[in-house]
Amino acid sequence: MSTLLSTAASYAATLMGRSMIEKFFRNSYLQSLWASFRSELTFVVVVVEHTEVGERNQIYDSVEHYLRAKIGSRTRRVRASKTPRQQTTCFTLDYEQEVTDQFENFKVKWRYVCIPPKDHHSEEKRYYELSFHKKHRAKVMDSYLDYVVARAKEIKDAEKVLKIFTPCSSGSYRYWESTILEHPSTFETLAMDPAEKKRIMNDLDMFVQRKEFYKNVGKAWKRGYLLYGPPGTGKSSLIAAMANYLNYNIYDLELTSISNNTELRKALLSTSNRSILVIEDIDCSLNLQNREKEEESSDEEAPALTKKDKRKLQKVALSGIFNFIDGLWSSCGDQRIIVFTTNYKDKLDPALLRPGRMDMHIHMSYCTVSGFRILASRYLGIQDSNPHPLCGEIEGLIESMEVTPAQVAWELQVSNDAHVALAALVKLLKEKEENEKKKEEEKEEAKKVKKKRMPSFLRNKKEIT
Numbered sequence: 001m002s003t004l005l006s007t008a009a010s011y012a013a014t015l016m017g018r019s020m021i022e023k024f025f026r027n028s029y030l031q032s033l034w035a036s037f038r039s040e041l042t043f044v045v046v047v048v049e050h051t052e053v054g055e056r057n058q059i060y061d062s063v064e065h066y067l068r069a070k071i072g073s074r075t076r077r078v079r080a081s082k083t084p085r086q087q088t089t090c091f092t093l094d095y096e097q098e099v100t101d102q103f104e105n106f107k108v109k110w111r112y113v114c115i116p117p118k119d120h121h122s123e124e125k126r127y128y129e130l131s132f133h134k135k136h137r138a139k140v141m142d143s144y145l146d147y148v149v150a151r152a153k154e155i156k157d158a159e160k161v162l163k164i165f166t167p168c169s170s171g172s173y174r175y176w177e178s179t180i181l182e183h184p185s186t187f188e189t190l191a192m193d194p195a196e197k198k199r200i201m202n203d204l205d206m207f208v209q210r211k212e213f214y215k216n217v218g219k220a221w222k223r224g225y226l227l228y229g230p231p232g233t234g235k236s237s238l239i240a241a242m243a244n245y246l247n248y249n250i251y252d253l254e255l256t257s258i259s260n261n262t263e264l265r266k267a268l269l270s271t272s273n274r275s276i277l278v279i280e281d282i283d284c285s286l287n288l289q290n291r292e293k294e295e296e297s298s299d300e301e302a303p304a305l306t307k308k309d310k311r312k313l314q315k316v317a318l319s320g321i322f323n324f325i326d327g328l329w330s331s332c333g334d335q336r337i338i339v340f341t342t343n344y345k346d347k348l349d350p351a352l353l354r355p356g357r358m359d360m361h362i363h364m365s366y367c368t369v370s371g372f373r374i375l376a377s378r379y380l381g382i383q384d385s386n387p388h389p390l391c392g393e394i395e396g397l398i399e400s401m402e403v404t405p406a407q408v409a410w411e412l413q414v415s416n417d418a419h420v421a422l423a424a425l426v427k428l429l430k431e432k433e434e435n436e437k438k439k440e441e442e443k444e445e446a447k448k449v450k451k452k453r454m455p456s457f458l459r460n461k462k463e464i465t
């Protein structure tokens with residue numbers, strides 16, 4: 001039978017021409033039959049594996065990178081792109097384009113396929129097809145694909161383009177969507193106590209160099225940081241600085257976008273090595289969760305939440321995150337960093353603060369004198385050795401009040417003229433000082449009034465105690 005079909009195929013090929021036949025067989029179930037006549041085998045590499053977990057296929061990402069270097073003069077349609085951070089223009093295959101590759105003594109063919117969604121409910125399908133002679137099957141499975149993945153890693157490392165991933169969903173499948181991370185924050189630009197900066201950088205340096213150490217002691221190669229401090233003190237900027245320093249991608253996990261622990265597990269499992277997983281404002285997410293618990297256990301008279309409110313509520317249990325940190329995460333992946341941020345450390349669940357859970361607690365403080373000097377140097381080019389006449393006054397004011405680096409930075413960028421910018425900062429600081437004084441006076445006044453209104457026997461008792 002197969003001889004008959006092969007004869008028929010070669011006869012048809014002679015009559016219609018090879019390309020016409022390939023066109024006819026393409027996108028139809030006959031394609032595989034046609035491939036078998038040619039002793040060809042095809043592997044398909046889809047973007048998201050439709051497993052129970054719905055994880056992004058890491059071979060797909062590798063192939064995408066690998067093929068960039070393989071695009072040659074025969075490729076008819078190529079996509080070109082470049083972001084400000086990329087050193088060179090990036091070329092990728094356009095739909096339906098093919099590339100031939102040579103590995104050891106045989107050739108393989110890659111084709112990029114994209115099938116648009118049939119209707120509003122279905123998804124677009126994107127995949128790479130890898131075709132080769134079936135006698136090379138073992139070589140492709142045992143060595144070629146590993147080679148592609150390793151080569152892609154080298155290309156990615158050389159490109160040094162950082163990405164930030166956010167959770168996204170398509171139909172019932174959840175995956176991470178990436179954008180290029182172009183946050184300019186570095187340890188040099190951060191207004192922080194220099195000793196604290198050094199402590200963090202040393203910790204990161206030690207972490208990346210300790211592969212053997214983690215292996216020897218039987219611990220997962222991971223590290224957790226808790227950043228706490230008021231809004232505008234640089235928590236997010238520090239995370240960006242860490243990513244830029246280590247050249248790690250960021251996975252920004254918005255807990256409120258995840259509806260249960262299974263989804264959380266799927267999202268976490270599909271993150272890649274050498275990355276920073278960020279969960280910002282952990283206190284807010286957990287408060288919402290507590291509110292929901294209260295809601296469930298409250299008596300009937302308590303006002304019920306509307307459906308819309310409920311949808312907004314955080315449903316991920318803290319235990320899910322801990323399972324990940326202590327259990328699952330420990331068993332998969334290397335060079336993982338997890339960062340929690342909060343504005344209110346005292347509102348956090350004590351379980352998160354337990355010694356050993358987060359490796360390092362980092363306090364992001366209000367602006368200090370050294371912080372101001374870093375900002376003044378970065379924003380206005382003012383050096384410590386040659387300070388502006390207004391710097392002394394500013395440092396005196398900053399020392400005695402709570403002003404965030406974000407507020408200071410905001411004033412310093414109002415003008416390129418150092419005098420104008422510093423004068424704006426002095427004005428802000430003086431107004432703040434004035435307001436704080438007023439508030440203090442009002443508090444004192446209120447205390448006095450309260451005391452006057454108190455019956456005399458209570459007033460005396462208070463004075464005795």
Ligand SMILES: Nc1ncnc2c1ncn2[C@@H]1O[C@H](COP(=O)(O)OP(=O)(O)OP(=O)(O)O)[C@@H](O)[C@H]1O
Pocket residue numbers: 189190191192229230231232233234235236237238343364405406407409
């Ligand atoms: N320590 C800092 N050093 C340098 N710039 C800072 C610092 N803190 C804040 N800034 C400036 O203020 C902006 C806002 O800061 P950032 O978003 O990092 O604060 P945050 O602590 O994450 O605030 P939130 O708690 O609201 O998320 C930054 O983009 C940066 O310009």
Ligand SMILES: [Mg+2]
Pocket residue numbers: 235236237280
């Ligand atoms: Mg932030």
